[in-house]
Amino acid sequence: MFKIGTFRLIFLLLRFRSISSLQFSDEEEKGILLRIKSAWNDPVALASWTNITSNGHCGWTGVTCTNGTVTGISLVSKSIEGGVPEMVCELKNLTTLDLSDNFIGGSFPTSLYQCSNLQDLNLYDNLLVGLIPDDIDRLSRNLVRFSIGGNNFTGEIPDTIVRVGLLEELILDNNLFNGSFPAMIGNISGLQKLTLADNYFVPGSIPMEFFGLKKLRYFSSYLANLMGEIPMWLGELSELKYLDLHKNDLTGSIPPGIWKLKNLTALYLYGNRLDGEISPNISALNLLSIDISRNRLTGKLPEDMEKLQKLENLFLYSNKFFGSIPNGIGRISTLFDVRFFNNTFSGELPPDLGKFSNLWNLEVEINRFSGELPRHLCKNQKLNSLIVFSNHFKGSIPDSLGNCSTLVDFQLQYNNFSGELPMTFWKMSPLLSKVRMTGNEFYGELPRQLPQNLTTLEIENNKFTGTIPSSAINLTQLKVSNNLFSGELPSDFRRLSSLQELHLDQNLITGDIPTSIKLLSKLTDLNLSSNRLTGIIPEEIGLLPVLTYLDISNNSLHGEIPKLLGNLNLNILNLSSNSLSGKIPSPFQNTAYDRSFLSNAGLCSTQPGFNLSFCSTKPKSSNNLSRGLIALFVILGVIVLVSSCIVTFFIVRKNKWRKEAVGDGDIWKRTDFFNISFTETTILQCLVPENIIGSGGFGEVYRIALNDQVIAVKKLRKSSSMGAHKIETQFRSEVEILGSIRHRNIVKLFCYITGPNTKLLVYEHLANKSLDRWIHGNQNIGLDWPTRLRIATEVAQGLCYMHHNCNPPVIHRDLKSSNILLDHEFNSKVADFGLAKLLVQSSEASTTSTLAGSIGYMAPECAFGKKTSEKIDVYSFGVVLFELVTGKDASNNGNGVLVDLIWANFQEGRTMMELADQKIKDPKNEDEITSVFRLGLMCTGTMPSSRPSMKVVLETLLQCAGLSKFSQKTTRDEDGLLARMQTN
Structure with missing residues (x-):
C-alpha cells in the first residue's frame, strides 16, 4: 500500500514538473517564432504571429x-524576403521546414546544420545563390527529403x-549547376525520387x-545536357514509375526494357534525337x-499498343512514323489526349476513337x-x-460533332471536306x-450573330454564301x-468592335x-479587295x-483618296484597280507605295516612279494682275537683290565650310520614307558648326530648324575613325x-542622302x-516615377513590335538609355539602329561575327558566342x-557593372x-517600383531561355500599376518550365 502510494506521488510530481516545463517551453517557442518574424521584417502573411491573439502559437x-x-x-x-533566420534551429523539435516559393536570398543557410531533428527541408523556388557547401553532409542525420531546386x-x-541524412528524395532541378553530371548520387541506395x-x-x-538506385521511383533529368544512348540497364530499375529525360541530346533507340517496366506510369523522352x-x-x-x-523515331x-488499357495521354508528334494507327x-477506355501531328501516318483513323473514352483532345x-x-x-x-x-x-462533319457541346477549338483546314x-x-x-x-x-x-465566345473564324476558299455576320462581340x-x-457590309460595326x-x-x-468602320479601333488588317464595292473611300478609315x-x-x-489616310502607319497599302481620282496624299508620295495605286486613271502623283500622270503644279494664268501687285513684285525683287549682296559674305563662308565637310563635287541622291517638305539643298546648307549637337567616331549630329519642323541629321563619313566598312554596315542596317x-x-527616319564621301540620315528631332x-546626367534633372514607368512601357511597346509584329523580326542589339529619345511630352522612342539585325527565321537564333552591344548592357551570350536572338x-x-529604378548608369559610374551591383546587394538581403x-x-x-525591379531581374537572367519574351514583359508593365505584389517567376520555354534568375 505504501509502495503504491509513493509511486503515485512520484508520478504526479513528475507530471507536474513536465507540465511546468511544457508551459515554459510554450513561451520560449513563441518568442523564437516572433524573432523569426522580426528577422523577415514582419511580412503581412505572418500577421497571426502575435502575442495579441488569444490563440496559442500552435x-x-x-x-x-x-x-x-x-x-x-x-x-x-x-512573399517572404531575406535569408533563413539563424534562430530557426532553436526550435529543437523541428522536423519539417518548408519555405518554398518565396524570395529567400543569399547563400545556402549553413545555420540549418543545427536543426538536428530535421527530416524534411524544402527551399524550392527561391533566390538562393552560390555553391552548395562542401560540408553539406552536416545537415541532420535524420534528413529524408531535401529540396533546393528552383534556385x-x-x-x-x-x-x-x-552522406546527407537518410535521403529518399533529392530535388536539385532548375538551378545553374554547370559542373559534371553528379554520378556519385548513384551511391544513395535508398533514393526514391531524384530530380536533376x-x-x-x-x-x-x-x-x-545510377544502376545502383534500385528503389528509384521518380527520375527527372530533362534539359540537363545528357547525351549518348539511353542505357539498357535503365529498363531493369523495376520500381520506376516516372521517367523524364526530355529535351536532352539523347540518341539511339528506346531500350525495349523500358516498355516492360510494370510500374511505369509516365514516360517523357521528347525533344531528343532518338x-x-x-x-x-x-x-x-x-x-x-x-x-x-520531337525525335526521329520511325516505323x-x-x-x-492496344494493351495499354490505362493510357490517358499519347504524344507521338514530330517524328517519322508511318503506316496506319492500330484500330485497338x-x-x-481511358484515352484522353492524342497528338500524332507532323508525321507521315496514312489510312483512316480508328473508327472507335471517342466511342469508349472521354476523349478531350485529338491532334x-x-x-x-x-x-x-x-x-x-x-x-x-x-x-x-x-x-x-x-x-x-x-x-x-459527323453528326456527333454537330452536337458537341464541349468543343472549343475546331480546325479542319486544307482537307477535302464537303x-x-x-x-x-x-x-x-x-x-x-x-x-x-x-x-x-x-x-x-x-448566322447574323456568331457564337459569343468565338474569337477566330477562318473559312477562306470554300463555297459559303449569304451575308457577312453583323454581330460577334469577341471575334478578333x-x-x-x-x-x-454577297449583299452589303454590316451598316453598324459596333457589335464587331473586337476585330483585329x-x-x-x-x-x-x-x-x-x-462610316461606322471607325468603330473597329483594334483593327490591324483590312482586306476588302476583289468585291463589287461602290461609293467613296470613307475618311473614317484614317x-x-x-x-x-x-x-x-x-x-x-x-x-x-481621303487625306486622313495619310495618318495611318501602313506597311501594306493597295488601292489599285478602282476609279479613284485626284492627287495621292503627301504621306504616300514615296517609293514604299509605288505599287499601291495602279489602274486608277484619275489619280496623279508629284513624284516619279508611280506609273501615274504628274499632278499639274502650274498656277492658273491671269490677265487681270493689278499694277499695284506688279509694283509690289518689283519692290520685293529689289529687296531680295540688296539682301543677297549683304549676306553673300556669310553664305560664301558657310559654303566654304560645307564644301570642306561634305565635298565640293559630290553628286547627291535622296531617298524618302515619309513625305517631306525640305530638299537636300536645304539640309546641306545647314550643316554648319553652330548646328552641331553631338559627335562621335561616325561623324556629327546636327539640329536643323526648318519653317514647320525640327529635324536631326546624322552625318556618316568614310574617313571617320570607325572605318569605312563599319560605317557602311551601320548605315545599311539603319536604312534597312x-x-x-x-x-x-x-x-x-524621314530620308537619307548619299554622296561619294558622305551619307546623311535625316530623323525626326526629339526635344x-x-x-x-x-x-x-550631370544636370541631375531627374524624372518622377509615373514618367519613368510610362517610358519603360513605351520602350517595351517598341521592342515588342520589333520582335513580334515585324516579319522578319528585328533585334536592336544596342539598346541603352542613350538610345532612347524623348519628345517634348516625354514620350519615348527607340533610336540608333546601326547594329540592328533582321532575324531570317523568327523561331531560331541567327549568327553574327560582330560583337554587338555596349558594356553594361550586353547579354552574357554576346561575349562568349555568336548566337543572336x-x-x-x-x-x-x-x-x-x-537604371530607371536606381538612377545609376549601367557601368555604375565606373564602379562595376550595375547588374552585378544590384544582385550583390540583393543577395545581402537589402529590400x-x-x-x-x-x-x-x-x-x-513602392509596389510598382518593386514590380519593375523584379521584372529587371527576370530580364537579366544568365541564360537566354530564362528571360521572358518582350510580349510578356510588356504585359507585365501594363499590369504593373494595378498590382500590389508581383512574382518574378515566368515560363522558361514553350513547355511552361519555371525560370530562375541569374546571380552574376
Whole structure:
C-alpha cells in the first residue's frame, strides 16, 4: 500500500514538473517564432504571429505542433524576403521546414546544420545563390527529403551530398549547376525520387552508377545536357514509375526494357534525337502517359499498343512514323489526349476513337490520313479540341460533332471536306472559340450573330454564301476570302468592335463602305479587295489607330483618296484597280507605295516612279494682275537683290565650310520614307558648326530648324575613325530597318542622302534628347516615377513590335538609355539602329561575327558566342529598368557593372526600396517600383531561355500599376518550365 502510494506521488510530481516545463517551453517557442518574424521584417502573411491573439502559437499560420511543441513550419508562397533566420534551429523539435516559393536570398543557410531533428527541408523556388557547401553532409542525420531546386546554385554538386541524412528524395532541378553530371548520387541506395532537370551540366551520358538506385521511383533529368544512348540497364530499375529525360541530346533507340517496366506510369523522352522503332512487344500495362514526340523515331506503331488499357495521354508528334494507327487504340477506355501531328501516318483513323473514352483532345494535323472522321469523337461530350488540318480527309462533319457541346477549338483546314454546314453547327457549343475550315468545299450560310465566345473564324476558299455576320462581340479574326458572300457590309460595326483582322476579299459584296468602320479601333488588317464595292473611300478609315494593312483594290470605288489616310502607319497599302481620282496624299508620295495605286486613271502623283500622270503644279494664268501687285513684285525683287549682296559674305563662308565637310563635287541622291517638305539643298546648307549637337567616331549630329519642323541629321563619313566598312554596315542596317518599320515608339527616319564621301540620315528631332540625360546626367534633372514607368512601357511597346509584329523580326542589339529619345511630352522612342539585325527565321537564333552591344548592357551570350536572338534586347531592357529604378548608369559610374551591383546587394538581403533612386522613393510607389525591379531581374537572367519574351514583359508593365505584389517567376520555354534568375 505504501509502495503504491509513493509511486503515485512520484508520478504526479513528475507530471507536474513536465507540465511546468511544457508551459515554459510554450513561451520560449513563441518568442523564437516572433524573432523569426522580426528577422523577415514582419511580412503581412505572418500577421497571426502575435502575442495579441488569444490563440496559442500552435494555431499560427504555417505552424504545426505535436504534443504542444513546434515540429513543423510551412510557409509556402508567402512573399517572404531575406535569408533563413539563424534562430530557426532553436526550435529543437523541428522536423519539417518548408519555405518554398518565396524570395529567400543569399547563400545556402549553413545555420540549418543545427536543426538536428530535421527530416524534411524544402527551399524550392527561391533566390538562393552560390555553391552548395562542401560540408553539406552536416545537415541532420535524420534528413529524408531535401529540396533546393528552383534556385540559382552554381558550380559542382559536392560528393558529400551522398552522406546527407537518410535521403529518399533529392530535388536539385532548375538551378545553374554547370559542373559534371553528379554520378556519385548513384551511391544513395535508398533514393526514391531524384530530380536533376534544367541545369547546365557538362555534356555527358547517364552514369552507370545510377544502376545502383534500385528503389528509384521518380527520375527527372530533362534539359540537363545528357547525351549518348539511353542505357539498357535503365529498363531493369523495376520500381520506376516516372521517367523524364526530355529535351536532352539523347540518341539511339528506346531500350525495349523500358516498355516492360510494370510500374511505369509516365514516360517523357521528347525533344531528343532518338531513332529506331517502338518495341513491338509493349507490355507495360500501367502506362498512363507517353510523350516521345520531337525525335526521329520511325516505323509503324505496334499492334500491342492496344494493351495499354490505362493510357490517358499519347504524344507521338514530330517524328517519322508511318503506316496506319492500330484500330485497338480507339478502344482504350481511358484515352484522353492524342497528338500524332507532323508525321507521315496514312489510312483512316480508328473508327472507335471517342466511342469508349472521354476523349478531350485529338491532334493529327500534317499527315496523310484519309477517309472520313470517326463518327463517335464527341459521343461522351468531352471533346475540347479537334485539329486535323493538312490531311486528305473527306466527307461531311459527323453528326456527333454537330452536337458537341464541349468543343472549343475546331480546325479542319486544307482537307477535302464537303457538304453543307447547318445553322445548328454554330449553336452546338457555347464554348466554341476557334473555327478554321479554309481550303475545303463546305457551303451554307453564316448566322447574323456568331457564337459569343468565338474569337477566330477562318473559312477562306470554300463555297459559303449569304451575308457577312453583323454581330460577334469577341471575334478578333474574321477571314472569309474567296467564297460567295454577297449583299452589303454590316451598316453598324459596333457589335464587331473586337476585330483585329478582317479579310473579306474575293467575294460578291456590294454597296458602300460604311462610316461606322471607325468603330473597329483594334483593327490591324483590312482586306476588302476583289468585291463589287461602290461609293467613296470613307475618311473614317484614317481614324483606325493601329491599322497597318489596307487593301481595297479591284472594286468600283471613286472620288479622291481621303487625306486622313495619310495618318495611318501602313506597311501594306493597295488601292489599285478602282476609279479613284485626284492627287495621292503627301504621306504616300514615296517609293514604299509605288505599287499601291495602279489602274486608277484619275489619280496623279508629284513624284516619279508611280506609273501615274504628274499632278499639274502650274498656277492658273491671269490677265487681270493689278499694277499695284506688279509694283509690289518689283519692290520685293529689289529687296531680295540688296539682301543677297549683304549676306553673300556669310553664305560664301558657310559654303566654304560645307564644301570642306561634305565635298565640293559630290553628286547627291535622296531617298524618302515619309513625305517631306525640305530638299537636300536645304539640309546641306545647314550643316554648319553652330548646328552641331553631338559627335562621335561616325561623324556629327546636327539640329536643323526648318519653317514647320525640327529635324536631326546624322552625318556618316568614310574617313571617320570607325572605318569605312563599319560605317557602311551601320548605315545599311539603319536604312534597312527604319525604312521598313513604322511604330509610334520607334524614331522616324524621314530620308537619307548619299554622296561619294558622305551619307546623311535625316530623323525626326526629339526635344528632350536621350533618357540617360534625365536619369543620371550631370544636370541631375531627374524624372518622377509615373514618367519613368510610362517610358519603360513605351520602350517595351517598341521592342515588342520589333520582335513580334515585324516579319522578319528585328533585334536592336544596342539598346541603352542613350538610345532612347524623348519628345517634348516625354514620350519615348527607340533610336540608333546601326547594329540592328533582321532575324531570317523568327523561331531560331541567327549568327553574327560582330560583337554587338555596349558594356553594361550586353547579354552574357554576346561575349562568349555568336548566337543572336531577341533575348539580348530583353537583357538590355532589363538593364534600362535597373537604371530607371536606381538612377545609376549601367557601368555604375565606373564602379562595376550595375547588374552585378544590384544582385550583390540583393543577395545581402537589402529590400528593393533600399536600392531605389532617392528621387522616386515614396510609399505610394513602392509596389510598382518593386514590380519593375523584379521584372529587371527576370530580364537579366544568365541564360537566354530564362528571360521572358518582350510580349510578356510588356504585359507585365501594363499590369504593373494595378498590382500590389508581383512574382518574378515566368515560363522558361514553350513547355511552361519555371525560370530562375541569374546571380552574376
